[in-house]
Amino acid sequence: MRLLRFARQGAVQLYLSPEIIAETLETLIDSTRAQRRYAYTTAMARQLCESLFAVAIIVVDPPSIPGAVPNDPDDDKVVACAVAAAVQLHRHPRRPLALHRQL
Numbered sequence: 001m002r003l004l005r006f007a008r009q010g011a012v013q014l015y016l017s018p019e020i021i022a023e024t025l026e027t028l029i030d031s032t033r034a035q036r037r038y039a040y041t042t043a044m045a046r047q048l049c050e051s052l053f054a055v056a057i058i059v060v061d062p063p064s065i066p067g068a069v070p071n072d073p074d075d076d077k078v079v080a081c082a083v084a085a086a087v088q089l090h091r092h093p094r095r096p097l098a099l100h101r102q103l
Contacts, residue, residue, distance in 0.1 A: 004048070004052065007056065008055055013057060014052070014056040015056065015059055015081055015084075015087065016056040016058060016081065017058065017062050019077045020081060021052050022049075023077070024048070024049055024052065025045055025049045028048070029042050029045050059081045059084045062077070062080035062081045062084035063083055063084060064080065068080065
């Protein structure tokens with residue numbers, strides 16, 4: 001995973017909440033689409049999530065922001081994490097949500 005490699009190298013600061021990492025694990029294990037694309041075993045998915053916990057700056061108790069992502073309420077937790085980490089949200093034509101830390 002390139003993002004994990006960049007975070008380990010210090011090229012990016014990765015802000016995640018425990019809820020985001022838990023959803024990542026669940027998706028990698030339970031999603032047929034993710035299984036086809038990534039072919040993670042349960043052990044591999046757990047290892048990835050352990051690595052995310054080790055490398056990321058963990059945002060504990062991000063604020064509740066219901067409706068932050070109207071088309072995908074499950075992603076409200078991503079915006080909440082970004083708000084708690086004080087990053088700026090930017091729209092991108094190909095990516096619905098791009099997050100950048102305010103320096």
